[in-house]
Amino acid sequence: MTRHPGQRLLLRLLIALAITVPGRFAYAGDAGDGVDQPAAKAALLRAYPGLFTISGNVLTWTDGTTMVWDDGKTRDADALLESPDIEDMFRYVYPTASAGALVPAEDFDPGRIRNEAFFKKLYGASAAEVGKHIANVKWLPKLGKTTVQVTRVFGIDDRLGKVSDALEVMPAELSRYGLKPGGGFVWRPIAGTDRLSVHSFGAAFDINVGFSDYWYNNRDKSHPKGHIPFKNRIPLSIVELFEKNGFIWGGRWYHYDTMHFEYRPELLLYKKSG
Numbered sequence: 001m002t003r004h005p006g007q008r009l010l011l012r013l014l015i016a017l018a019i020t021v022p023g024r025f026a027y028a029g030d031a032g033d034g035v036d037q038p039a040a041k042a043a044l045l046r047a048y049p050g051l052f053t054i055s056g057n058v059l060t061w062t063d064g065t066t067m068v069w070d071d072g073k074t075r076d077a078d079a080l081l082e083s084p085d086i087e088d089m090f091r092y093v094y095p096t097a098s099a100g101a102l103v104p105a106e107d108f109d110p111g112r113i114r115n116e117a118f119f120k121k122l123y124g125a126s127a128a129e130v131g132k133h134i135a136n137v138k139w140l141p142k143l144g145k146t147t148v149q150v151t152r153v154f155g156i157d158d159r160l161g162k163v164s165d166a167l168e169v170m171p172a173e174l175s176r177y178g179l180k181p182g183g184g185f186v187w188r189p190i191a192g193t194d195r196l197s198v199h200s201f202g203a204a205f206d207i208n209v210g211f212s213d214y215w216y217n218n219r220d221k222s223h224p225k226g227h228i229p230f231k232n233r234i235p236l237s238i239v240e241l242f243e244k245n246g247f248i249w250g251g252r253w254y255h256y257d258t259m260h261f262e263y264r265p266e267l268l269l270y271k272k273s274g
Contacts, residue, residue, distance in 0.1 A: 011233050011261035021039045036272040040090040041069070047266035048122065048154075059086060061121060079105040081195070094248055094267040095184060097240040103230045104254040111248045111264055116196055123153055127187035134185050134202050140168050140178050150184040151202030156263050159245040160184075160205055166241050177238055182206025182259055191216070202263040205247070209235065212259035232258045243268060 034155035041054045052061045059067045070087040073079075079192070080088055092110035095102055124130035135157040139146045141164075150156050167178050189195060199205040213231040220226040232251050239249045242261045248268065250260035 019215055022244035033089055034092045036270075037070075037087070038271055039273055040087060043090070043266045043271075044086075046269055047264075051122070053148055059118075059129055064122065067115075067117060067121075077109075077155060079129070080113045081109075082192075084113045084115050086118055089113050089115055089118075089266070090270055093270060093272055095252055096265075097106050097236040097249070098267065101236065102252070104252060104256065106227065107254050109253045109255055111250070111262065111267055114195075114198070119196075119198070119201055119203075123151060123203060127200070130185070130187065130200065130202055137164070137184075138163050139181055140175065143175060144179045144181075146181055148181055148205065149202065150205060151185065153202070154263065154265075156203055156246075159263070162245055163247075167238065170237075173239060174235060177208050177211055177234060180208050180210050182209045182212070197207075204260060206259045207238070207261065208259055211231040212257070214257050215253075215255040228254065228256075230254075230256060232256070234258050 021078075045052075045054060050062070052059050054060075054069060058068050061067075068085055071085045071089045073085070075084065075088065080091060091113055092108055094110040102194045111239060124133070130151065133151045133153050134149050135152045136149055137160050139148045139159050139160075148160070150160055164178070167175055169175075183199070184205045186197075187200045188197055189200075190197045199206075211233045213233060215228050218231055219228050234249075234251055239251065242249060246263050246265040246268065247261040248264045250257035250262075
């Protein structure tokens with residue numbers, strides 16, 4: 001297709017803005033325009049090896065349980081949160097800390113879209129089932145002497161321990177961000193919803209309540225659908241420690257929760273081809 005010279009110029013300007021304006025420009029990554037099916041399936045299989053296979057549109061667990069990969073439904077931002085299929089979890093490409101300071105575009109929430117049935121198969125379908133695998137992790141033992149609880153599944157307890165070890169030896173201006181953790185395992189719904197929090201599976205950790213910024217508290221209460229201003233006080237060098245151990249950061253979401261980290265290696269592995 002031949003483009004008018006003016007169209008080509010406008011396209012170049014838009015691309016330049018998306019690439020060169022740091023921090024202050026809404027992140028212009030995957031805005032929900034399609035999932036790279038082979039890349040998404042490969043990322044999921046690599047993240048949780050040996051637990052299931054994916055053939056065509058069916059994910060089959062080793063115990064014979066089957067789940068639909070893509071139910072073919074078109075969902076808006078709210079429906080993506082409430083009733084996603086497995087494929088929907090890859091609707092947005094998660095930008096790692098190496099991308100620098102970014103302001104998420106409206107409804108850009110890579111990681112908030114979770115197929116609950118899938119997570120129940122990974123970690124347990126009840127508090128009792130998840131509780132069988134919960135371990136105590138000494139968090140910053142030389143500085144804060146705090147113990148937090150996360151699951152042993154996928155070695156998440158050891159992974160969090162490695163983050164603690166690395167953070168503890170960082171300069172005080174950085175290690176202080178871990179001194180008042182908000183906790184790990186607790187079986188509960190996300191506030192204001194019926195959806196289970198990832199904390200319910202022991203696969204999430206809140207690093208510091210005192211330095212946390214949360215979208216719900218910063219919204220315009222008189223205009224609940226209005227734009228949510230982005231706020232963050234967690235350094236990206238700390239985010240990078242978590243990402244190296246398989247955790248994504250809630251500070252990459254439009255509906256941000258900047259103290260929140262959750263184990264989602266599939267999103268760190270997922271890169272769209274091209």
